Amino acid sequence: MISTSTKASRKEWVGLGVLTVPALLVSMDLSVLFMAAPRISAELEPSAGQLLWIMDIYGFLMAGLLITMGTLGDRIGRRRLLMLGAAAFGGASLLAAVSTGPEMLILARALLGVGGATLAPSTLALIRNMFRDDVQRRTAVAVWTAAFGAGVPIGSIIGGLLVEHFWWGSVFLINIPVMALLLILAPLLLPEHSDPHPGRFDLLGAALSMAAILACIWGLKKLAEDGPAAWPFVAIAAGTAMGYLFVRRQRAAVQPLIDLRLFRRPAFSAAIGSNVVLTVASAGVSMLVVQHLQLVLGYRPFVAALWMVPMVGMTMAGIVVGTVIVRRLRPGFVIGAGLASAAVGFGLLTQLEADDTVGAILTGYSVLGFGMGMVITLAYNLVVATAPPRKAGAAAALNETGTELGGALGIAFLGSIATAVYERDITAALPADLPAGAADAVGSTLGEALGTAEQLPGHLAGPVVQAATTAFTNGINAAAVVGAGLLAVSAVVAAVALRGVRIDDDHSGGQGH
Structure with a gap:
């Protein structure tokens, strides 16, 4: 059993600060290009397909390699893999910054994805080994989770600032000094951990x-x-x-990449399941909220990114609350309450109307963020605490992979619901004398509808904009109904599945120590 009397020293807490920075950067690089995309399009002149690959290949490769890299870190050493990943991430960042064509930038983003896949599971697995005390480990995981969760909105904000004052490649240069510092500090502050009996790599x-x-x-x-x-x-x-x-x-397999027996443990499977469901719901609605801020309320992208800060703040508050109250309450109750809070946030979004102010959408979105914060830090903690220390990298990678899959599924699922409602409602609300060609364009997306309205005479433009924004908001309402139901059911399931789990239980069962 892991001793709860082994307290981390100052060295471990300073090491935690070192580990949170790459977690933040890996998350930031998912969104840092959002603001640079127009400049990249103008200077590198990529095709539509190439621009899509520039934006997406980083997340694709990172998601695809997480399990492999998490297991590899368990075998060759998590600090060693972290340093290899830092070197690759820094080198790829420099290559991206000086790219002279779309093909070169796509390659650089792919290499960044490979580096990112090594960093995320390695940092979380090292935290599992550095913090043996239950309370300290929960705090450390909460700090790591806050950094990782804040990366996407911070990436958009920093990307906007850099692009406004420098050239588009500057969004990548910020990675290089951080990775260089990590390479210097890691051997001094971070311990090395690996599986003593890894077997052959599959x-x-x-x-x-x-x-x-x-x-x-x-x-x-x-x-x-x-x-x-x-x-x-x-x-x-x-x-x-x-x-x-x-x-x-x-x-x-005798020596599998992933020990599937971990899923027999309620704490492990329920924690990963809760994280996936929450990501499905939150990723889908986040995409819709950003579009609402820009297209319905008319904020430019950088200002829309700034409006994400209150939601990030509420997520941090949820992380703190969840980390504190789990000392007195069982994790099943806290995770269930967090999922229920997120469901309430979705419930508020079901009442959103096209002419509401920004406060209306941010209220529901912030309540959702608070519930997310309560869940994600405990889910991550349960995943790494449940797995044997020698398999911490693979366990962390499984959770990260679930998050990536959940995000893609949420955007596809809830986005499809919102699109279907938009197409249904706008068709019935368009002016009868609208030209057929304009009606077809308006019925595709809200962005096309607003662009088409700018070309129409005044007596048609106003009704088209009203119909389009109302239809889009109705789509958000419908997606929020589905998200609220999904989270409410998950809250009950998680609370029941984790009812017998205590935060200080020995989930690892002493295996593999």
Whole structure:
């Protein structure tokens, strides 16, 4: 049993500060290009498909490699993999910053994804080994989670500031000094941990896991972007089949990449499940909220990113509250309460109207953020605490992979619901004398509707804008209804599944120590 009397020293807490910075940067790089995309389009002149790959290939490769890199870190040493990843991340950042063409930038973003896949599970796994005391580990995981969760909105804000004052490549240069500092401090402050009996590395299993995740995420993202089509469904089916083969191989392997027996533990499976469900709901609505701020309320992208700060603040508050009250309450109750709070936030968004002020949408979104904060830090903590220390990297990678899949599924699922409602409602609300060509364009997306309205005479433009913004808001309402129901059911399931789990239980059962 892990001793609860082994307190971390000042060195471990300083080391935690070192580990939170790469977690923040990995998350930031998912969004830092949002503000730079127009400049990149103007200077590098990528095709529409190339621009999409520039934006997406980082997240694709990171998601696909998380399981492989998490397991690799358990085998060769988490600090060693962290340092290799830091060097790769810094080098790829420099390559991205000086890219002279879209192909070069796509390659750099792909290398950044590879580096990012090494950093996220390594940092969380090292925290598992550095903080043996239950209370200290929860605090450390909460700090790490706050940094990782804040990265996406901070990335948008910093990206906007840099692009306004420098050239687009500056959004990548901020990574280089941080990674250099990590390479200097890691050997001084971070311990090395690895599995003493790793066995052979399963290359075929690693390939199957990567192919399954990449195929599923690509298919889900294409469904969200382009709507129903044959190839996305083929990709999802192929990814599911490869995932099935991967699971079969892991069950039969003597030294599997992932010990599937971990899912028999209620704390492990319920924590990952809660995190996935929350990500499904929050990712889908986040996409819609950002569009509402920009297209319905008329804020430019940088200002819209600033309006995300209150939600981030509420998420941090939820992390603090969840970390504190779990000392007195069982984690099942806290996670259930957090999911229920997030459901309430969705419930508020079901009442949103097109002419509401920014306060209306931020109120519901912030309540959702508070519930997210309560859940994610405890979910991460349960995942790493439940797994044997020698498998902490693989466990952390599983949770991160679930988050990536949940995000892609949420955008595709809730985005499709919102789109269907938009297309249904706008068709019935358009002026009868609107030209057929304009009606077709207006019925596609809100962005196209607003662009088309600018070309119409005044007596048509106003009704078209009103119809489009109302239809889009109705889509948010419908997606929020589904999200609220999903989270409410998950709150009950998590509370029941975790009812017998205490935060200071020995979940690892002493295996593998």
